[in-house]
Amino acid sequence: MARKVDQSALKVNQGFIIGLLILAFILDAVWLVAFVAVVMLVGTAVPKLALFKIMYLHLLKPAGIIKPDVITDNPEPHRFAQGFGGVVVALSVLVLLAGFPLAGWALAALVVILAALNLFLGFCAGCFVYYQLNRFGIPGFTHSPINTTTN
Numbered sequence: 001m002a003r004k005v006d007q008s009a010l011k012v013n014q015g016f017i018i019g020l021l022i023l024a025f026i027l028d029a030v031w032l033v034a035f036v037a038v039v040m041l042v043g044t045a046v047p048k049l050a051l052f053k054i055m056y057l058h059l060l061k062p063a064g065i066i067k068p069d070v071i072t073d074n075p076e077p078h079r080f081a082q083g084f085g086g087v088v089v090a091l092s093v094l095v096l097l098a099g100f101p102l103a104g105w106a107l108a109a110l111v112v113i114l115a116a117l118n119l120f121l122g123f124c125a126g127c128f129v130y131y132q133l134n135r136f137g138i139p140g141f142t143h144s145p146i147n148t149t150t151n
Helices: 008-029 029-043 051-060 075-097 101-121 125-136
Strands: 003-007 070-072
Touching: 003 008, 008 029, 008 051, 008 075, 008 101, 029 051, 029 075, 029 101, 051 070, 075 101, 075 125
Parallel strands: none
Antiparallel strands: 003 070
């Protein structure tokens, strides 16, 4: 059975992460970094509560602002990528609160760069890591890449 993932929902999520973390840096707002971390981690743990996806599904998509882009794909690597990013953003908050702004903002910037890489170039670094862990037989990484080419 083919599994589907709406790439538009992923892109909206990445756009919010990028935009809010850049705004947090400009405003020097650690609380906003913490908000992004919570949204990412909650959305990973309970996908139905993913705030940025909810905004896409209930506001942007119905209004016709963003059209769906549903493809055959595994959702697990994308959740792994978001969860890992959420952990890095949470670490950013802790480092910022500990008084190490350069290191804290560098961690947030790493997430911005990786999200932008996915948003603008279509390369999901977290998905790549997930599939490598699957390839090496690491428990919990049960899904292989879907072959979408036809012969």
